[in-house]
Amino acid sequence: AKRRGGSSWHWYSSNLDAGMQQQVELRTHLQEAIQKEQFELFYQPIVDSLGKPRAVEALVRWNHPDKGYIPPNDFIPLAEATGQIIAIADWVFERTCRDTKALVNAGLDSVSVNFSPLQFYRDDFIENVAATVRDYGIEPGQIVIEITENVFMRDSEHMINLLHQLRELGLRVAIDDFGTGFASLSYLNQLPVDGIKIDRTFISGIDNAGRNSAITRGVLMIAKELGVRTIAEGVETEGEREFVVTHGSDLMQGYLFCRPQPLETVLKWVAEQDK
Ligand code: C2E
Ligand code: CA
Ligand code: CA
Ligand code: CA
Numbered sequence: 001a002k003r004r005g006g007s008s009w010h011w012y013s014s015n016l017d018a019g020m021q022q023q024v025e026l027r028t029h030l031q032e033a034i035q036k037e038q039f040e041l042f043y044q045p046i047v048d049s050l051g052k053p054r055a056v057e058a059l060v061r062w063n064h065p066d067k068g069y070i071p072p073n074d075f076i077p078l079a080e081a082t083g084q085i086i087a088i089a090d091w092v093f094e095r096t097c098r099d100t101k102a103l104v105n106a107g108l109d110s111v112s113v114n115f116s117p118l119q120f121y122r123d124d125f126i127e128n129v130a131a132t133v134r135d136y137g138i139e140p141g142q143i144v145i146e147i148t149e150n151v152f153m154r155d156s157e158h159m160i161n162l163l164h165q166l167r168e169l170g171l172r173v174a175i176d177d178f179g180t181g182f183a184s185l186s187y188l189n190q191l192p193v194d195g196i197k198i199d200r201t202f203i204s205g206i207d208n209a210g211r212n213s214a215i216t217r218g219v220l221m222i223a224k225e226l227g228v229r230t231i232a233e234g235v236e237t238e239g240e241r242e243f244v245v246t247h248g249s250d251l252m253q254g255y256l257f258c259r260p261q262p263l264e265t266v267l268k269w270v271a272e273q274d275k
Helices: 008-013 018-036 076-082 085-105 117-121 125-135 156-169 185-190 210-226 238-246 263-273
Strands: 039-048 053-064 068-070 110-114 143-148 172-178 195-198 229-233 251-253
Touching (some): 039 085, 039 263, 085 125, 085 263, 117 125, 210 229, 210 238
Parallel strands (some): 053 110, 143 172
């Protein structure tokens, strides 16, 4: 087995390349993280055109005992590939619903939560969501489920059917990272959604980049026609804020206003804005 008394990494590295070995290790650590519930939810405020906080988005972090906070982009894709996302998603949705009462009591309308495509292929998907919302005694309309356009890739009919069911329950649905994926403006009116979040890549530098500004203005205009709410994400500068407000974005989210923070910090921030 192990030669030269090296770590297991050395032993494996003769068979597998380092990248693959890292994935195997990450997967094992992730399993442990699920068992030990090493996750935390951060919340990032979403504000209206006057700067008033209206909602928050729940963003998961893995608080690793040695490595500290690991951002979702470093483990969600793997969790999606291994199916571990299901267990993580259950934790995320439970915690979101648990925290929603305090956030709504602070004056917010809703709490947004990210759902992965795989979650929609569970047999008991709708029943599960309904039961969790009920268990925590919150109004379904206080939850906004964020999905990316790629959920429509596998079986768009199935997805559209489920989105209708979620909305019948009273939950709201928003398309995340709009403009980066599969969906297009041409059939936005066929999707049962309440809102779209315009991806940060279209917002970044918008006050001086011609191409992006044309796209974003077009998206905002058509969304308005269709009665779909718009959120501009990744607003970092005053120039970007002014541009999206001028062109009719309903809501905004970004470092200019507030970074994602633990629940208590966000509750304090929201209270501060009221003064
Ligand atoms: P997302 O849904 O597009 O979330 C927004 C990301 O942009 C967050 O990164 C947020 O911290 C970041 N952000 C917000 N404002 C700004 C800004 O002004 N400038 C810049 N540069 N970045 C900004 P985060 O928290 O690292 O999340 C990354 C992605 O991980 C999310 O992107 C989402 O796709 C995924 N994710 C997070 N939590 C969950 C979860 O619970 N479940 C699933 N399935 N995915 C999640
Ligand atoms: Ca999101
Ligand atoms: Ca997003
Ligand atoms: Ca994004």
